[in-house]
Amino acid sequence: MLPVLFLDVDGPLIPFGAVGARSAPATGGGNPLLSRLDPAHGTWLAALPCELVWATTWMDDANEVVALRLGLPRLPVVDFPDEDPPGRVHWKTPGLVAFAAGRPFAWLDDEIGAADRDWVAAHHPAPALLHAVDARHGLTRADVDAVAAWLGSLSP
Template sequence: MEPLEPPPPPLPLLYLDVDGPLIPFGGPAGRQPEHLTERRIREVLGAEAAGHPLLVRIDPRHGARIAALPCRPVWATTWEHEANICVAPLLGLPPLPVLEEGDGEDAPYGVHWKTPLLVGHADGTAFAWVDDEIGAADRQWVADHHPGPTLLLRVDPQVGLTEQDFAVLEEWLRGPV
């Protein structure tokens, strides 16, 4: 009888922020493209979602790109569970796990409140974090507290996720993580 191969390591986690990466904001009025119509939003989410001024900025093509990545996506956003109600359906994604604010230790001064939560949730597992508020203090805190591989990808909130951002994610996730 041949010895059993050890199971492969778990896929890396992908922590996703909504405002900024998936819903661009800021800058001059009317600068962000609108990818969805109010009619399409009502079709997918129902009449109660009509009139939400930011949902039209979601690019539904991002859902297929995220789903194709070799990772386990997790919402890391102040939208918390609302991301599964309002954002995931517009992206064509199933409900994702949610990192809830207050699930971990408090962040020290200058470190984003999500940073300790992500590190605690990942528990040593490789992860990528896509957010528009990642700074030098977050990078240092992660380097000091997380033993596994990480990619902290800061996205321009006025532009949102770009082809270049997806290329960086794909290269990192398909590399020796």
């Protein structure tokens, strides 16, 4: 089975910083932040040897809106539990570990912290890369290269 790459939308794919429009502006009353999506991200992500999975509050709307603009196929979506994890652990973390079901995974998000890394290390038996993306700039080639290098380091 392939490793999983969990993708957040707001921050990594739609940066929060003041950036120029990268793609055509949203029309018809759409979300104006969608113009910040970079179509190159779809090409970069699709080239990685892993299963891409949405890990975002966009839920299946990520398939209807974001995937289309990035040229990605319909992706699986993590269905997060309703309860909050203990302490400073991000609310997504237990759901990602459950979805991965023992498979190696990488997670691209702008809200990853030390508590998440500690929680994953204690609750997930396989390798995991929790890679924080700078939300001001969004996903960069260096971020994707870091994931690619990590994926390449996994034993076949």
